[in-house]
Amino acid sequence: MHTPHVLAFDIFGTVVDWHGSVQREVQALYPAVDAGAFALAWRAGYQPAMARVRSGELGWTRIDALHRLILDGLLPRFGLDHLGETERQHLNRVWHRLDPWPDTVQGLTRLKTRFTLCTLSNGNIGLLTNMAKRAGLPWDCILSAEVFRAYKPDPRTYLGVAQTFDVAPADVMLVAAHQDDLAAARACGLATAYIERPFEFGAAQPKDVSPDPANTLHARDLLHLADLLGC
Structure with a gap:
């Protein structure tokens, strides 16, 4: 890989x-x-x-x-x-004020030792900053649809990350729990990692977290992603 x-x-x-x-x-x-x-x-x-x-x-x-x-x-x-x-x-x-998943902070901290970590969310910059401050999310950079004035899945968002860091799209990996988001990123040349969040919509409505072979990686959570990426 x-x-x-x-x-x-x-x-x-x-x-x-x-x-x-x-x-x-x-x-x-x-x-x-x-x-x-x-x-x-x-x-x-x-x-x-x-x-x-x-x-x-x-x-x-x-x-x-x-x-x-x-x-x-x-x-x-x-x-x-x-x-x-x-x-x-x-x-x-x-x-x-949203709470992180139990694996989030530790997983991000491990990943940060090897990779540059940024957000790529439709949430605005103030929202993402306040959330990170409260939850202790160790981002290197906060990027948002607000920066690109386009919501995902507009290609400007995914390609905007590569442009921000002056790297090729293939040097960026989108990490997400949503297959449509990942598919849009792949169409722009990004690598993709799917994270299983079966209870995103609550325990009463578990969602299908089956692997899609089109993704570069499939992880149970962010700790597992860190394992897969050697962190």
Whole structure:
């Protein structure tokens, strides 16, 4: 295998447990709400919201603002339309407070000894920075759709990583728990590593984590990825 120079990481679901984190916080704040369903519904609005930007209906919009648009539309469905602006702002920033998976920090720390680590997320820079600070994520660089003004899977995001570090696309490996993200990266010439996150959508909705032979590597978690890459 050609050894990459840069590992670029998808964040939501791959590095951090968005569903469990949102569920726990909503449950603590609003015990009467079905917090698991709330987390799933909020995330379900993510792709349609980005599609509004891609279509030109909305101008370029950071994910924080898209999360807020989704949230405001969601609250009446869960009996929370009474929330005031301060409560809505606090709840919207739950995406800055997502908890890492148990293997994440140790796995990244090991990988960092050999590779340059960066984020490649649709999340905006402020969100990713706050998340990293809180969770102790040891990035060398934070890259975001905000930098490239394009959301994944736009080729500008994947190729933008290679351009940022002045390396060939083959010298970048995207690490993600989503096969569509990895397929788009491969189409741009990047190496790819799939990370199994069977409970990304909660324990009640385990997802298929079967290997795709098109990926360069397939790992159970980030510690296993470090093993595979000799860290």
